[in-house]
Amino acid sequence: MEIITAVRGFKDILPKETGKWQYIEKLAREILADFGFREIRIPILEKTELFKRSIGESTDIVEKEMYTFLDRGDEYLTLRPEATASVIRAYLEHAMYSQDPVARLFTIGPMFRRERPQKGRYRQFHQINAEVLGLDDPRTDAEVILVLLQFLMRAEISDLRLQINSLGCKECRPSFRKALSDFLRGKEGQLCKDCQRRLGANPLRVFDCKTVDCIKIINDAPQIIDFLCPDCMDHFTKVKEALSMFEIGFEVNPKMVRGLDYYAKTTFEVVTEHLGAQNAVAGGGRYDGLLKDLGGPDIPGIGFAIGIERLISISSLTDEKFFAPPQLFIAAIGDRAQKLAFYVCNRLRTIGIQAEMGYGGKSLKSQMKRADKLFSRYALILGEREISENKAEFRDMRQGTQETIVLDHLEETITRIVKGS
Numbered sequence: 001m002e003i004i005t006a007v008r009g010f011k012d013i014l015p016k017e018t019g020k021w022q023y024i025e026k027l028a029r030e031i032l033a034d035f036g037f038r039e040i041r042i043p044i045l046e047k048t049e050l051f052k053r054s055i056g057e058s059t060d061i062v063e064k065e066m067y068t069f070l071d072r073g074d075e076y077l078t079l080r081p082e083a084t085a086s087v088i089r090a091y092l093e094h095a096m097y098s099q100d101p102v103a104r105l106f107t108i109g110p111m112f113r114r115e116r117p118q119k120g121r122y123r124q125f126h127q128i129n130a131e132v133l134g135l136d137d138p139r140t141d142a143e144v145i146l147v148l149l150q151f152l153m154r155a156e157i158s159d160l161r162l163q164i165n166s167l168g169c170k171e172c173r174p175s176f177r178k179a180l181s182d183f184l185r186g187k188e189g190q191l192c193k194d195c196q197r198r199l200g201a202n203p204l205r206v207f208d209c210k211t212v213d214c215i216k217i218i219n220d221a222p223q224i225i226d227f228l229c230p231d232c233m234d235h236f237t238k239v240k241e242a243l244s245m246f247e248i249g250f251e252v253n254p255k256m257v258r259g260l261d262y263y264a265k266t267t268f269e270v271v272t273e274h275l276g277a278q279n280a281v282a283g284g285g286r287y288d289g290l291l292k293d294l295g296g297p298d299i300p301g302i303g304f305a306i307g308i309e310r311l312i313s314i315s316s317l318t319d320e321k322f323f324a325p326p327q328l329f330i331a332a333i334g335d336r337a338q339k340l341a342f343y344v345c346n347r348l349r350t351i352g353i354q355a356e357m358g359y360g361g362k363s364l365k366s367q368m369k370r371a372d373k374l375f376s377r378y379a380l381i382l383g384e385r386e387i388s389e390n391k392a393e394f395r396d397m398r399q400g401t402q403e404t405i406v407l408d409h410l411e412e413t414i415t416r417i418v419k420g421s
């Protein structure tokens with residue numbers, strides 16, 4: 001019978017990798033805490049309506065990538081494709097703004113998008129997601145980008161490029177939309193079927209198209225940056241000034257529209273050559289107006305999400321760095337020795353020493369082979385004869401030296417040596 005495998009695009013994170021994952025998550029928590037962010041944990045399942053209304057009906061995510069099902073004939077639910085909508089839902093539902101509209105929230109966890117799996121693109125992937133609500137100051141945009149870059153740098157990611165853009169606001173977007181529409185209408189016949197449809201619903205989405213012909217057309221299309229109203233222009237200038245204060249290098253990419261409809265004003269992505277086609281390791285932007293659109297007060301917001309799989313695949317952190325071998329391996333020959341080993345091994349574990357022991361019935365040679373394989377720092381060798389003589393052999397596996405120790409005060413002796421090293 002064949003074994004059952006994981007679902008396509010869903011990936012196991014194996015023990016040899018989890019050390020790095022834990023480190024990355026811990027680092028994110030530390031840095032985000034330094035910048036005043038607090039953790040929020042939200043469900044992975046939400047009402048489908050939430051994503052339709054926030055991400056936008058005409059986006060690829062909502063149109064074709066969501067895992068949606070009818071829950072027992074009751075209501076449509078969706079596995080979250082991203083976290084921003086859920087964070088805002090929670091902020092509004094719990095009226096978190098009533099005490100203080102300013103909230104810095106972060107969440108870490110799995111997201112689900114039914115995309116075509118390939119290197120760096122999965123159907124279940126993980127994000128570190130951070131949001132700042134209640135601040136419309138352009139300096140906040142720079143601050144959010146600073147946290148992101150600070151984290152990526154400490155996670156040992158190199159060759160990064162920060163790209164920024166402004167998508168304008170409700171004031172200036174309509175004139176851009178019209179100009180873009182007019183331009184695309186003139187070339188409608190050359191656009192792919194998807195883009196012809198997008199043209200009616202939301203011409204901005206044509207920028208997301210990966211078809212060679214559409215990309216060519218978009219290259220000459222009008223750019224939002226030329227349509228910004230004075231307020232959006234001023235905001236963008238101030239964001240750039242604030243970035244320069246921290247000597248943060250950036251490129252303005254006027255074609256970066258992001259794949260979600262909720263953005264207004266500043267958007268950004270961090271890209272790297274090392275990721276191939278899926279070149280964004282993180283992305284985000286401002287979404288003033290979204291909270292109001294979701295039925296809440298008119299509170300501004302900005303945030304980002306980092307793809308953990310992509311981050312880990314390009315980080316120079318190695319798995320070995322997080323490999324934690326046992327501090328002590330106990331080899332025990334014979335019943336009496338096995339019993340003592342079992343007791344000592346578990347006692348040591350209860351006082352914070354990472355101990356392992358050999359399995360009964362195996363020869364000393366094979367038990368020591370296992371100690372080697374596990375890269376144990378020290379080994380304690382217990383045999384029937386040693387026990388009757390009230391002693392045991394203690395080996396320093398790194399130095400290759402061995403000494404005889406007495407069994408009285410065994411725990412104290414071992415603790416002293418192991419913790420002292």
Ligand code: HAM
Binds near residue numbers: 286
């Ligand atoms: P996003 O650009 O859709 O933004 O995703 C952010 C990051 O998640 C990407 O840069 C990428 O690293 C990772 N990612 C996305 N899709 C996949 C996938 N299929 N497989 C692996 N990694 C993936 C958002 O999700 C917004 N919610 C970000 C945001 C927060 N904007 C404001 N606040």
